[in-house]
Amino acid sequence: TGAIRMEHRLSSTQVLGAVRFWAKMEQDFDRFYGGFGGDEDHMSEFRCQNQPVQQAGLRLKVVLCLRGYRDFPGLYDLLQRQITLNAADTALVSTLSLTGVSRDxxxxxxxxxLEALSWQP
Known part of the structure; x- marks a missing residue:
């Protein structure tokens, strides 16, 4: 049985400067793996791709990660994280987690x- 989880988090600052704000955002963004269970005996390592994307007027950093189930060939866990890069003091981080799905x-x-994401300040 698979699962779907979506999360959106809006962060902003009026105190931190842009450099400190984005350093914190990048640190938080890069270390999140969604609390997936499983161990190396049952799951492969996550393999991730990172790319910049333009979507609906937004500049985004998108990270897409997949890992396979060793005992169930053809089933995967998927993690996609995206962060808006348009503003110096505000960022929207969206996370999609899918478990037990086919790759395609x-x-x-x-x-x-990703395509459904839009921004209306």
Whole structure:
């Protein structure tokens, strides 16, 4: 049985300067792996791709990670994180976690999740 989890977090600052704010955002963004269970006997390592994306007027950093189930070939966990890069003092971090999905279906769902993102300040 698979699971779907979506989370959106808006962060902003009026105290920190842009450099400190973005250093903290980058640190938080890079160390999150969604609390997935499983161990190396049952799961492969996450393999991640990182790319800049333009979507609906937004500049984004998108990280997409997949790992396979060793006992169930063809099933994967997927983690996609995206962060807006448009403002010096505000960022929206969106996270999609899918467990127990096929690679193709997971990637299609992740693409729809990315395409649905919009910003209305």
């Amino acid at each position: 279906e997971g990637l299609r769902f992740a693409q729809r999740f």
